[in-house]
Amino acid sequence: MDHSATTPTDPEVLGVMMPYYGNHYGNPSSIHTLGREAREAVDHARQQVAGLIGADSSEIVFTAGGTEADNLAVLGAALAFPAPKRHVITSAIEHHAVLNPCRHLESIGFQVTYLPVDVWGRVNIKDVKQSLTKQTCLISIMHANNELGTLEPLAEIGMMARKCNVAFHTDAVQTVGRIPVNVDELRVDLLSLSSHKIYGPKGAGALYVRKGITLRPLMYGGQQESGRRTGTENVPGIAGLGKACEIAGRDLMDRIAYIRYLRDRLENGITINMDDIRINTHPEEHLPHVLNVSFTGIAGEKLVRELDMKGISVSSGAACTADSV
Numbered sequence: 001m002d003h004s005a006t007t008p009t010d011p012e013v014l015g016v017m018m019p020y021y022g023n024h025y026g027n028p029s030s031i032h033t034l035g036r037e038a039r040e041a042v043d044h045a046r047q048q049v050a051g052l053i054g055a056d057s058s059e060i061v062f063t064a065g066g067t068e069a070d071n072l073a074v075l076g077a078a079l080a081f082p083a084p085k086r087h088v089i090t091s092a093i094e095h096h097a098v099l100n101p102c103r104h105l106e107s108i109g110f111q112v113t114y115l116p117v118d119v120w121g122r123v124n125i126k127d128v129k130q131s132l133t134k135q136t137c138l139i140s141i142m143h144a145n146n147e148l149g150t151l152e153p154l155a156e157i158g159m160m161a162r163k164c165n166v167a168f169h170t171d172a173v174q175t176v177g178r179i180p181v182n183v184d185e186l187r188v189d190l191l192s193l194s195s196h197k198i199y200g201p202k203g204a205g206a207l208y209v210r211k212g213i214t215l216r217p218l219m220y221g222g223q224q225e226s227g228r229r230t231g232t233e234n235v236p237g238i239a240g241l242g243k244a245c246e247i248a249g250r251d252l253m254d255r256i257a258y259i260r261y262l263r264d265r266l267e268n269g270i271t272i273n274m275d276d277i278r279i280n281t282h283p284e285e286h287l288p289h290v291l292n293v294s295f296t297g298i299a300g301e302k303l304v305r306e307l308d309m310k311g312i313s314v315s316s317g318a319a320c321t322a323d324s325v
């Protein structure tokens with residue numbers, strides 16, 4: 001019940017990854033046969049990821065997960081703009097992988113507007129419009145919130161961003177592979193996704209970068225990923241991410257129908273049988289697999305522990321906001 005935190009790796013995905021830990025261990029930058037095999041795996045995965053989101057394969061940059069993709073988008077895009085373009089717009093409910101890069105930008109002289117959201121966690125388009133200034137270089141609004149499951153009005157924001165020549169990023173870690181996602185329909189320039197949310201391996205992800213968008217890299221080294229993300233590629237992880245995207249695209253509609261049925265049944269059961277509850281997820285604009293409920297009079301952590309003892313995993317907040325040891 002906690003697959004927004006992470007998912008198990010699909011055996012089909014594991015099957016594709018294993019050879020790259022074994023005999024096919026080549027470095028994709030080597031020109032001999034072993035290297036070329038690894039390069040082919042990376043290129044194939046790039047097509048699989050691009051195919052799932054309606055992008056061109058040249059627009060996909062592999063990263064070590066959603067957090068790195070968000071950092072590369074926010075820092076990389078903002079820092080690529082020349083001064084005085086030093087204003088960023090985001091929302092108060094973004095994942096820390098967006099909020100903390102924004103705070104870093106503030107510490108080096110950028111201005112950041114953190115937009116409020118309504119009771120369902122939705123950004124108001126009017127607030128975005130009113131916040132735009134001549135200095136705005138980047139808007140970063142998540143596609144769907146990881147705790148609430150509420151979807152944000154991206155296409156409208158994207159239209160505004162394009163009119164004003166502002167780069168538009170979305171953190172789509174919770175939506176890619178869960179609902180149909182198309183970068184042109186959403187009108188985004190940058191989009192982050194993560195493998196382990198969609199039955200792929202942990203530590204793999206990607207950033208979609210629309211042609212023409214300039215990024216300043218976060219790290220300096222070799223020319224992998226066209227210089228936008230240096231370091232020898234995580235070939236097994238990338239191959240696994242590619243396969244996870246292929247499977248997600250293939251089974252998407254069946255999975256949506258099944259998970260929506262389960263989610264709605266749970267929501268109805270809770271609503272009919274319990275008093276003093278509040279559904280926090282937007283009633284229509286939500287992901288098919290996320291339900292956020294408040295239960296009056298019981299601490300979230302107590303409920304999580306009690307359900308855990310019955311073998312049911314739920315969360316009272318994002319896993320990555322919990323204290324680490």
Ligand code: PLP
Nearest residue numbers: 065066067095097146171173194
């Ligand atoms: N963004 C959102 C909305 C998430 O839910 C997560 C993961 O919890 C991330 C970013 C970070 O992704 P990763 O765990 O791949 O670094």
